[in-house]
Amino acid sequence: MSDVQETKVEKKENEKYCSSCGAIIKKEAVICPKCGVQQKNMDGDNDVSKKWLTTLLLCIFLGTIGGHNFYVGKTKKGILMLVLLVAGIVFAAAIVGFAGIALVFVLWVVDLIKILSGTFTDGAGNVIKKE
Ligand SMILES: [Zn+2]
Numbered sequence: 001m002s003d004v005q006e007t008k009v010e011k012k013e014n015e016k017y018c019s020s021c022g023a024i025i026k027k028e029a030v031i032c033p034k035c036g037v038q039q040k041n042m043d044g045d046n047d048v049s050k051k052w053l054t055t056l057l058l059c060i061f062l063g064t065i066g067g068h069n070f071y072v073g074k075t076k077k078g079i080l081m082l083v084l085l086v087a088g089i090v091f092a093a094a095i096v097g098f099a100g101i102a103l104v105f106v107l108w109v110v111d112l113i114k115i116l117s118g119t120f121t122d123g124a125g126n127v128i129k130k131e
Helices: 045-065 067-071 075-090 095-117
Strands: 015-017 024-026
Touching: 045 067, 045 075, 045 095, 067 075, 067 095, 075 095
Parallel strands: none
Antiparallel strands: 015 024
16 A cells, blocks of 8 residues: 555645646745636635634624625525525415525525534635634
8 A cells, every 4th residue: 555656746835726727836926827817815824714704703693694605705605595585584474484494594504514614615616714
């Protein structure tokens, strides 16, 4: 087993993955030298931490209306939760309304667990971690 090649290339401390092609590039790089795509501003661990905290707080306080999904760029999911909740309240007199509210609640709890465990992703597919 010892001669199995490690294919995964680890990035160094001063490097990051290109947001487009995934190549290892310098952390300060604004444009990827491989594919030429402009990098999203992800510099500084404080920014990442802040983003995680903002996402968590939005999920806790505005999660049922999809607040955290709008924040991270998951607009479609945010709208879906908002529509489901509003429709659920409107049709609450009928059983179907409660189904909508229950579904929003499930989506909300799942997102909250994902954020807390550091597996929640933004609209571009980047994982939002605590650190
Ligand atoms: Zn690239």
